Amino acid sequence: MMRERHINMIILALLVLVPTYAHFAEEPFTITLATRAVIFALAGVGLNLALGQGGLVSFGHAAYFGMGGYAMGILASHAQNYEPIMEVPFLIEGTNSMPVIWLVAIVMSALLALLIGALSLRTTGVYFIMVTLAFGQMFYYFTISWPAYGGEDGLSIYVRNQFPGMNTLDPIQFFSICFVLLCAVLFLVNRLNKSPFGLALNGAHQNEERALTVGINVYRVRLVAFVISGAITGLAGALFADLNRFVSPTMFSWQISGEIMIFIILGGVARLFGPVAGAALYIMLEHFLGGLSEYWFIYLGAILLFVVLFAKGGIIGKLSRKEISHDG
């Protein structure tokens, strides 16, 4: 039996040690796997804020993941072709600078989350799940039928974007960038969860009527949480597109929304490190089961079914033997 905080530290240490070892053993593929895990973890941390803390079961977070991806794809493709994005009324040019791309990805996915959240939060429960799923699917079909940025075939970016002072094409350096971003977001989300805002959000999740009675504007608190959640997932989308140097409508597909949810449930709902543990486990399963059988999704499905039916609290819940997170 271990304290949850110790488990979290072990997870972080493993996430650093494995790619560092791989770097010295010259196994760049392992570093790429770890980078994928870190990026998926970031997307999961984003969704966990809405889903775990807020109880808002969004089945459409692929919309923000894809939005972040396309923000990167569109900016970088214009920089690659030396074509400005628009000239009137003022000039906007493409860019291949990562910090600018991240900012655009965050702002665009936050705006999208504001729009979708404002509509979807008028509903609750099962309606909310279906409505967010449907809006996510809307962008999937839109990107398929809009030919300007590759349509169904997607968009290839030939060179990874630049970060000042680093060689982003070196796997370990790109991993470090993603890892530092994940740690920064984890720190911010932890602060947010303990702030009055986070307590109000959690309170509205546990008992909406009481939250309303003590004067919390539940709709607004949830909307803000939803927007922050979408923005974090959008940042993850931009990093994911940079990892693959490719964006396509698949990033908007409902399977991505489902996978981000799987990270959370595998790791443990409403635990700060739940999505991190879940994403790492998912990548390991994908790698090892995928190597064993072409039909590894059957095993993934069976494991997921088992976790949902019999193992409440995910891996961290099993390891710390507590069904509910009590970290202080």
Next chain:
Amino acid sequence: MTTLLLIEQVLNGLQFGVMLFLMAAGLTLIFGVMGLINLAHGSLYMIGAFAAAAVAGWTGNFFLALVASLIAAAIIGALIELTVIRRLYDRDHLEQVLATFALILIFSEATRWVFGSFPLFLNIPDVLNGTVTLPGGIQYSLYRLTIILIGLAVAAGLFLLISKTRVGMRIRAGENDREMIAALGVDISVLYTMVFALGAALAGLSGALVGAIQSVEVGMGEPVLILAFVVIVIGGIGSIKGALAGAILVGLTDTLGRTMLPVIFGTFMEPSAATTVGSALASMLIYILMAGVLLYKPTGLFGST
């Protein structure tokens, strides 16, 4: 655009709508009675289509294939209800979503394993091939017309089943107060299995009927599942009447949007741009319709409070 073409598109929209109704009816019934959100409903649609394609391949008989789709989907539906779904009734929606998502993964991969990745084809039977001349001189595909008639017949049957029969009375009672009807001596778990199998059979039938127009392949169910969600959000969850209205509305909006929007944009834009903008907008039209309904009435057109 000629009136004849417009009428043909309206009929196509109607055909799409009644197919969506067969999917949405099962979903809304399962949600209404058991309070369960079932993502695996799309897999049952796929199972129906594959069962029909396999039986049509062995026997060459389309009507046996339709019966097979109903039976296969109902049996698989009853099996997953007994083994998995029944453990989920008391769980929250998140767990229901994830467990049924896991079922999708299992069913899709298992189907790929058994039938391979290549699409199968289900031929329209000779009796239903060709066109009929409708009043007013409209030529229309006999098969699509049959689908519309089957869909409307199923809708009528479902209304009669629910409003006139003893089973229907129990289903309605189950929606209102499940503890009470269990206390009155109705075996609620048998009722649940029946409702689930009924919904599954409708999804399987729908998959088989559409399978003859499109190809039968792994992953065919989920796009339809999401459209069925749009339908029941528009119609109001738990309402069969809402599912029918929502399905027809979505079917017509989607089909007419795809043909009309490029034409409408063509009146004030150059043709190639009009096609691009029109078809991109048409792909989003039903979701915009859903957003509109949510603004006007968040519980759907026929939803209770």
